[in-house]
Amino acid sequence: MRLINLLSWLPGHSGFGSYVQRVVPEIDGLRLQLGSDGLAQLLDPDHWQPQSPPWAPGKYMRLLQRYSLVQHGLNFSDVLFRHDFHVDQLEAIYSPFFDALLCCPDVPQLITCHDLTPLSASNSCKAWLRYKFWQPRHCSTASRLIAISRYVADQLVLFGIDSSRIEVIPNGVTIQRPPIGGPASTDLLVLARHDVNKNLLTLLRGVSLLQRQAPNWRGILRIVGRNGRQTSKLMKLRQELPRPQQVQFINSISQDELVNLFRASFALISASSEEGFDYPILEAKAEGLPTLISDIRVHKEFHSGSSLFFPTHDDGHIFAQQVMQLLIDHSLWKQLSTSGFDLACSLSIRLQVQRISDQFSSLVSL
Known part of the structure; x- marks a missing residue:
């Protein structure tokens, strides 16, 4: 038995x-x-x-x-x-x-x-x-x-x-749908609890710089995940952003709603400082969504060549620069979408x- x-x-x-x-x-x-x-x-x-x-x-x-x-x-x-x-x-x-x-x-x-x-x-x-x-x-x-x-x-x-x-x-991951053909918006998506290793405070500092350097960006950054030890600090930092209304916190959503968010977003962001795998990145790639992720060892292990990377701790300059580059370079968006989808297909x-x-x-x- x-x-x-x-x-x-x-x-x-x-x-x-x-x-x-x-x-x-x-x-x-x-x-x-x-x-x-x-x-x-x-x-x-x-x-x-x-x-x-x-x-x-x-x-x-x-x-x-x-x-x-x-x-x-x-x-x-x-x-x-x-x-x-x-x-x-x-x-x-x-x-x-x-x-x-x-x-x-x-x-x-x-x-x-x-x-x-x-x-x-x-x-x-x-x-x-x-x-x-x-x-x-x-x-x-x-x-x-x-x-x-x-x-x-x-x-x-x-x-x-x-x-x-x-x-x-x-x-x-299971491939269930054809990859999205192009960006449906300029919205950014994060799937992360408000925990220390998710590094969301550093991410919001990068968003602050993005808002100042790209005043024409009018997308929404949605952070989907349960409250945690970092929640109060995140709420305070959100209010200090140049345009705080561009950041939304969502405690939980259904799987169907999550799929819709993947396919309606411009890119998935993961700023984690520590992960064992980071499954949301693979979920995003299974939908053809480009990913901008932190430069940590486990991310490099799987996603070199199919994601853009930014440091876990800096002033947000590289993160902001990469988002702006992706906004203006459609060929880069398509390249990341295709290579990411290919990776997801190989990890069944x-x-x-x-x-x-x-x-x-x-x-x-x-």
Whole structure:
């Protein structure tokens, strides 16, 4: 019996949840997750829906759920017994989260490390403590780890993981529509929570310079993402812009609305100072939308030749210069659109899922 551990899946939309919804449907294995009654359940693939679980009704389990500690609030042997299984029947366990089932150290396990951002650009002391002192236990329990980029793989090695236990499997995307043929507006789009590593304060300083140097630019910069520790500073900086009405904050939107924004925008911006992959860039390229992104290692790993790059920390001069260049040079816009779309075509979810499945299957023979 193969098992997919989804106990760390939180209610609501998140990047981790999107990852589950992309890759898990095509991977063989019983799904272990919380049900609406707050009890762990095992679901076969035919009866599983790729929808985020609800919050547990009980306060204790909901607290564990919030802090990704659900496995410590249940007796896993009892869960198996209720479904007529025994731990000896487990061949291998896969987790799309950076979590091993610690109660099953003798079962081969594959876990996914999306990033180690909390160690370098943490938004809370809790996150830093978890990654510094708790995640090593999960890593030591896992037989093998998936890193979603070479950059994350190198971080895992510095984290103390032997490189022979790491497999790099980049994220993939599904091409669903023809690429947009040309800019529909001069609006700019950002998909980012208001977290430290998203570097939005530096981005707004660049927008301030863009507004002063390009007074004829009348587009809208839309920042789509949940509030966070940087929200109050961002709101204050927005009011100090020459034209604050050109910056809009959107807390959340539906997937259909997001696709419409991609295809109605002029370019996607990512100013992040730290990322494990940065999936919105790939989503934008799947629609043919040009991207202007920060000059960080993981961005260079995937997007050299198909994006424009600007420094993470400067006065905004290069960012403003690149936006203005893109506004006047239609051939550059088209070149970035085409090369970005080609990259998205080469990074398919089908290939990603196949590589994960192959790794999962290889654990059975361990």
